[in-house]
Amino acid sequence: MALERWFRRKRPTRGDDDASPTGLWLKCPGCHAQIYRKDLIGNLYVCPECGFHERMPVEARVAMLADEGSFERWSGAVMPSDALGFVDTEPYTERLQAAQSKTDRPDAILTGAATLEGEPVALAVMDFGFLGGSMGSVVGEEIARAAERAADEDRAFVSVAASGGARMQEGALSLMQMAKTTVALEALARRRLPYVSVLTDPTTGGVTASFATLGDLVVAEPGALICFAGPRVIQQTIKQDLPEGFQRAEFLLRKGMLDDVIARPALKSRLAGYVRVLRAGLASCAGSAVVRDAALAAPSLDHDDGAPASDGEEALQRATAV
Ligand SMILES: [Zn+2]
Numbered sequence: 591m592a593l594e595r596w597f598r599r600k601r602p603t604r605g606d607d608d609a610s611p612t613g614l615w616l617k618c619p620g621c622h623a624q625i626y627r628k629d630l631i632g633n634l635y636v637c638p639e640c641g642f643h644e645r646m647p648v649e650a651r652v653a654m655l656a657d658e659g660s661f662e663r664w665s666g667a668v669m670p671s672d673a674l675g676f677v678d679t680e681p682y683t684e685r686l687q688a689a690q691s692k693t694d695r696p697d698a699i700l701t702g703a704a705t706l707e708g709e710p711v712a713l714a715v716m717d718f719g720f721l722g723g724s725m726g727s728v729v730g731e732e733i734a735r736a737a738e739r740a741a742d743e744d745r746a747f748v749s750v751a752a753s754g755g756a757r758m759q760e761g762a763l764s765l766m767q768m769a770k771t772t773v774a775l776e777a778l779a780r781r782r783l784p785y786v787s788v789l790t791d792p793t794t795g796g797v798t799a800s801f802a803t804l805g806d807l808v809v810a811e812p813g814a815l816i817c818f819a820g821p822r823v824i825q826q827t828i829k830q831d832l833p834e835g836f837q838r839a840e841f842l843l844r845k846g847m848l849d850d851v852i853a854r855p856a857l858k859s860r861l862a863g864y865v866r867v868l869r870a871g872l873a874s875c876a877g878s879a880v881v882r883d884a885a886l887a888a889p890s891l892d893h894d895d896g897a898p899a900s901d902g903e904e905a906l907q908r909a910t911a912v
Contacts, residue, residue, distance in 0.1 A: 613627060614626070614627055615627065616630060616644075618637040618639060618640060618642050618644075619642060619644075620637055620639075620640045620641070620642025620813075621637060621639050621640035621642065623637070623639040623640070625637060625638065625639070630644065631650075634646065634650075634654060634854045634855060635650070635854070636853070636854050636855065641812065641853065642813065643790075643791065643811050643812055643813055643814070643853075643854055645718055645752065645790070645791060646790070646854075647719070648693075648695075648700050648715050648716075648717045648719075649700075651715050651750060652700065652702075652704070652713060652715055654854075654857070654858060655704070655706060655713060655748070655750075655857070655858050655861070656704035656705065656706065656713065657704065657705045657706065657707065657708065660703075660704045660705040661702050661703070661704045661713070662702050662703045662704070663700065663701070663702040664701045664702045664703065664712070664732075664735070664736060664739065665695075665696075665699055665700055665701040665702065665714075665732045665735075665736070666695065666696060668696065668697075668728050668731050668732060668735075669696050669697075669728070670686055670696060670697050670726060670727065670728045671727075672686070672759070673727075673760065673763055674759070674760065674761050674763075676759040676760070676761070678759070682759040682760075685721060685759070686721075689719075689720045689721050690720075692719065692720075693717055693719055693720045695717065695720065696728060697720060697726065697728035697729055697732070698716055698717045698718075698720035698721060698722075698723050698724060698725070698726075698728075698729050698753075699714060699715070699716050699717060699728070699729045699732045699733065700713075700714075700715050700717065701713065701714040701715070701732050701733070701735070701736040702736075703743070703745065706746075706748065706858065706861060706862045706865060707858065707859065707862035708862075709746060709862055709865045709866060709869070710743070710744065710745045710746070711740070711745050711746045711747065711748050711865060712736045712737070712739060712740035712743070712745045712746070712747050712748070713736075713748050713749075713750070714732065714733055714736045714737075714747070714748070714749040714750070715749075715750040716729070716749075716750065716751050716752045716753050716797070717752070718752040718753065718754075718792075721757065722753070722754035723751075723752045723753035723754055723797075724753060724754050724755060724756065724757035724758075724764070725753055725755070725756055725757060725764060725767050725768075725771075725796055725797050725800075726756075726757035726759070726760040726763070726764045726767070727760060727763050727764065727766075727767065729757075729767065730764075730766070730767025730768075730770045730771050731767075731770070733749065733767075733771045733774065733801055734770050734771055734773075734774035735774075737771070737774040737775050737777055737778055737785070737801075738774055738777045740777075740778060740783065741777035741778050741780070741781045741783060742777075744781070744783065745783065746783055746784040746785070746786070746865045746868070746869055747775075747778055747783065747784070747785040747786075748785075748786050748787075748788065748861060748865070749785075749786075749787050749788065749801065749802065749805075750788045750790060751787065751788065751789050751790060751793040751797050751798075751802040752790045752791070752792065752793060753792070753793055753794060753795065753796075753797035753798075753802075754792070754794055754795060755794050755795015755796045755797060755798075756768070756795055756796035756797075764796070765796065767796070767800070768796050768799060768800035768801075769800075771800050771801035772800050772801060772804060774801075775801060775804055782872040782873055782875070783869070783872065784806050784807075784864070784865055784868035784869050784872055785804070785805045785806050786805050786806065786807045786808075786809065786861055786864055786865060786868070787801070787802050787803065787804065787805030787807070787808045787809070788809055788810070788811070788852075788857070788861070789802060789803075789808065789809070789810040789811070789814055789816050789839070789848070790810070790811045790814050791811065791813060791814040791815055792814065792815040792816070792817075793810075793814065793815070793816045793817075794815065794816070794817050794818065794819075794820060795818060795819075798816060798817060798818050799818055803847075806868050806872070806878065806881070806882060806885075807849045807850070807864055807868065807882060807885060807886070808847075808848055808849055809848060809849055809850040809851065809852050809860075809861075809864075810839035810842070810843070810848050810850075810851050810852075811839065811851070811852065811853070811854060811857070812839060812840065812851055812852075812853055813838055813839060813840075814838065814839040815837055815838060816837060816838075816839060816842055816847075816848075817837040820837070821836055821837055824836075839851045849882070849886060850886065863885075863888055864885045864888075867881070867884055867885040867888050868881055868882075868885050871884055871885065
């Protein structure tokens with residue numbers, strides 16, 4: 591009965607299971623202003639009034655990150671199956687069919703090759719609109735294949751996470767994806783190729799606890815909820831008030847869980863800069879901490895926080911010259 595109640599409960603999140611807002615006019619969850627949908631889309635789904643980052647559809651995300659015409663899709667050949675014959679309030683097969691016809695993809699991920707300001711990368715973008723971006727066998731397999739193919743093709747790997755966690759309808763098979771994706775990243779490490787993980791709202795559960803937090807750099811969008819168990823679960827368990835901004839990107843940056851929080855309009859150029867510096871550093875066999883610090887300090891990355899940036903690439907050259 592508890593499980594049934596869980597499925598029936600109303601989830602007070604932005605857009606519920608939708609990846610992005612719909613309708614002609616929208617109320618911004620950040621400032622409650624009425625925003626014309628076209629204005630929001632034209633502004634990369636960021637509220638023009640207050641900077642609130644709405645969820646962004648996968649295709650728009652790829653169009654924003656990949657250089658024009660450079661994206662070549664890899665995912666799509668692996669189809670999900672209902673190995674457990676799982677039925678809750680509806681059969682898993684029906685949930686899958688509904689999600690597939692809504693999103694026009696087999697499962698909650700799109701992967702492919704692209705260039706990012708000329709840098710060859712493999713992109714893996716999760717779709718929160720597909721069963722809450724949950725990671726089942728197909729998502730895990732596509733992430734693993736993308737990471738391994740990136741290593742084979744000498745590409746950096748960039749993942750964009752948005753996920754409610756492991757897909758409960760696949761039981762232990764979904765939990766196995768945590769190990770599978772983690773191991774697949776080793777292929778990149780062996781070739782000394784960078785992996786940059788971008789966490790968007792929300793990144794939770796088994797995705798947070800596996801590949802999404804294993805990047806050479808782990809960055810997030812402003813305001814993104816990033817956690818294993820969510821704040822409500824924690825609050826109900828420890829029965830204490832949680833600090834302001836708990837488990838949000840800015841809070842986690844202050845606590846050292848993230849390397850950077852990047853507003854969406856700056857995301858592409860900042861990622862490209864990180865990939866460039868990491869790639870050069872890793873190839874030169876510098877220690878990973880040196881490479882990471884050099885990438886974060888590189889002035890070409892247009893940091894907008896007013897902090898004076900040292901010359902990251904120069905620092906890297908000095909560190910690797912010894
Ligand atoms: Zn707003």
